[in-house]
Every structure is written in structure tokens, then in C-alpha cells.
Amino acid sequence: MSEQIHANKIAIVTGACGGIGRATAERLRNDGATVVGLDINPDVVTNLTGERLSGAVCDISDDAALKTAVDKVIADHGGLDLIVANAGIFKSGEYIDAETDSWDLHLKINLTATQRFLKLLHPRTQEERQAAQHHHHRLAQLRRSGTRRFGLLRHQSRRDPTRPRGRSRAR
Template sequence: MPDLSGKTAIVTGCASGIGAATVRRLRADGAEVLGTDIDPSGETVCTEAGARFAVQDVADIALWPEIVAQAGEAFGRLDILVNNAGIVVSLSIEDVTDEAWDRVYGVNIKGTMAGCRAAIAAMKENPGGSSGSIINIASTSAMAALPNDVAYCSSKGAVRVLSKSVATHCAKQGYKIRCNTVIPGATETGILHKAEEEIPGLMAAVAATSPMNRLADPAETAAAIAFLASDECPFMTGAELLVDGGALSIHPGF
């Protein structure tokens, strides 16, 4: 397990799924964690894990400096940011509304951008000099699009390139701040269980997209996040780490 002792982290979208699993994993590895979510039930997750909690709509970019300041006041520094919060509005290009488009982009890409910007400002001021690891969560839908999720797929594609721009900027500036992307495949989350109620058989169909023929446990993605957050990969920046059970590696006809 990576040793994150002495490190501090912010994890957005902590109330469930990958975010909740990440809070638990980073705490288990020794990091101090501030979890945030628009859903106040995230406080229960954080309390049980021994983490702090703050209510946050990541799309409210004016709130980001305050969230980062809370971490600084509580922990004295910021070492890790996990931009995990995201939303899906399943609509095709013909059906998507301006309101739906703006909300998805507000959370998935504008919120991620604002988090990166605020985190870099804090990480530059860390005791001992600039240092930190930013991990942005994309999706296999950023690489193999879905016809009825135009806003989600395109926003997660933007997250991939945003991460590379952040990574190369920090490197060129001489900041010891890395930025990488984790790309999860189909993962067993509350959102998927809820969708199964409306579309019976959905979970089995989604699981079948992976050669492993199963859904990922959120803890499996959290393990990849913990690795990127650690000092075990100091030369990894601008990278994309797939946690998809081989879904993007197999020809769709097989």
C-alpha cells in the first residue's frame, strides 16, 4: 500500500461510489482528508473514515478558494486533490437542452478546472516548496462515446486534455506538481443501481462490456488514485491510468 503519511487531500464527490471509496483509501494509507459533496450525506462517509467534510457544489467556482483554504487551515498544507465529482444527464445531441449541457459542463469540466487552479495556488505555497498531485477522474466514455450521453462524454473528453495541459504547464513552470487522469470503466455505484430499477438488466449488460465480465468495485479505482497520489510515481504526469477491466482493449466484435 502507498504510504501517504503526512500528506493531506481534498476529495470531491465523496458521498458515494468512487469518491467515498477514495476517502476511505487515502485515510487508510495515512493521509488527512477533506471530503466534499453537494450531498450532505457525505458527512457520514467522512466521519466514519475519520475525515473532515464540507458541503460543496464544485460548479460554484467562487467557493473553490474557500474549500482549499479550509484544508490549509485544518492541515497546514495541500498535497493531493482528487477531482471526482461528476454528473450524467443522458441525452443525445438532438435532445440535449442548453440547461442540461451547462449543468454537466459546469460540474464535470468547469468544476475540475477551478479545482486544479485553486489547488495549484495552494500547492505552490507548501512548506518546503511547491509539491502536489492532482488526480482528475474521467471515464471510458471520454474515449469511446455513447450516443445518448453527448454532454457527459464530451465533458469527460475535455477532462483528459485539461489534465495534460495542467501537467505540462506545471512541469514547464518548474512546479513539483503532477496532474494525471484516472479513467474508470463500468463501476458498481448507487447511480448504476438506481438506473437498474428503470432499465432491468442494465447492470449485466454494462458488466459484459468488460472482458472480465463484471463491474469494478469503487475500491479498485480508489487504489489507482492512491498510487498516483503517492511518491511512488514521481515521473508520472499527464498520464492516463485505465481501470476498465480491459473494456477498451477488446474489439467490439469479440
């Protein structure tokens, strides 16, 4: 079993029904994360099942559907820590001779949907970052102003101040 480097993290992986997306979702789960895989393919629901792994149908090129899916993950799991924008399409040999509709679809899925996914999540990560910075700033203020005044005690060293620091060579 791999090291639990993502223990207690919540992750979303787009394009997670198969291939690299599914492997990524399973790896994150094996590394300790709770993972929700999003895909337009309805098989994502049955392909991603098990402990800390689930799938949800979502067309990531539909802003409203993507927002609904992200909001549900956050509501169900209490937050979101990791995102993997994996969804994409590729039709071999089609780029030079591609019809306009096909070209536009590739751009919509491979570029625009990823940009909108990240844009949707950016304010949330900004809010969390600002809240964490405020929390750390407040802790620093408490330390500077004398934590005893607020009923908090600093860790007091039990070391004898007359004894030299470091390991004693005499035993």
C-alpha cells in the same frame, strides 16, 4: 491493512459522498492520509466520518465556496498534498437530445469546475515548489561554501583510508 503510502498527507476528494469518490476517500485514509471529502450532497458529512476522514458540503461549481473549503482544509490541517477531482454528473442517454440547460450543467460540473479547482490550487503548489527549490538551493550553497564556516559539520567517514573499500574476503 494496506501499506501507509500516504502517511502524513492531507487530501481533498471532490464528489466524495458516494460511489467512486467515497471509495477513493476511504482508500486514501486507509493508506495513511487525512482526507476531507467535498460534495454538494449534505449526506457527505455523515457518510465520511472517522479517524482522519471528514466530509464538508461544497458546491464545486461555486468558485467562492470552493475557495472557502480549500482554505479551511489548509488552515485546519496545515497544508494540502493530494487532490482528487472526482466530482461529476452523468445522465444516461441525454447528451444528443439534451436541453441546453442540462448540457451546460454537465459542462459546468464535469469540466469547468475541475479546471477552476486545479487553477485555484496551482499557485499554492507553485509557491510550495519554489520554497522547496529555494531550500534545496540554499543547502547546496552551504555544502559548496564549506559548511564548517556556518557551524555545520559534514558527516565524517570513520573508515580507515588505508583499508580497501568493499567487503573483505578474508575473515
